[in-house]
Amino acid sequence: MIQRIEKIWKELRNNLLHKFYDERKSLEENAKHKPSGINAQQWKWFLQYRLKDSTKKKCRQNALNRLKQLYTHIGVSKTTARLKDEEEVITNIESQDSSLKGISLIDSLVQVLGKEHSERVRRLGFRPSPTKIIRNNTQQSNSGEQIKGY
Structure with a gap:
């Protein structure tokens, strides 16, 4: 159940950025175009975080690591x-x-x-x-x- 919630949350975060963020607009213009139900200040913080160079670098590295991954889930906590x-x-x-x-x-x-x-x-x-x-x-x-x- 928790894994399912984590997956839904990750997909929602990804969809929020791609659905409501326009690269042609400035940060302030994008901050005004926020999803309903999300606080304006939190939306601005989210955009600032996602637009940081360090965050973009992590996202690229994570994408590369996922491509290299042979097994997506081992299903056990034992060695x-x-x-x-x-x-x-x-x-x-x-x-x-x-x-x-x-x-x-x-x-x-x-x-x-x-x-x-x-x-x-x-x-x-x-x-x-x-x-x-x-x-x-x-x-x-x-x-x-x-x-x-x-």
Whole structure:
């Protein structure tokens, strides 16, 4: 949700400048031609900021960096090494002796990811979390154990 708001705000800022700013006019003339609902002083500050050489330089550099970017979003806050370690632990748990053959993917993920804390807000992403996998508050696992607290 926050990412969506950030994206909308960024697009709105960009559209404001291109829709209401005319390069042929002076700063004062452009300041008079402001969007409705925006304070005149704030509009003038916005124009002054966007017309600074340092801001223009940053905008050009950001555009170049976006062109070089291979992945637009990684969707995780964990390092690659930490993700690899978690995957190894899951693989080890699932490949243990035959007495654990009945263990499900859910059981191994819960063991690796641990109990999810109710006071913590997880960002929405592509990574599995216990609540994404286990929908009910108490659920029977394949090995016959009850999983509680999720």
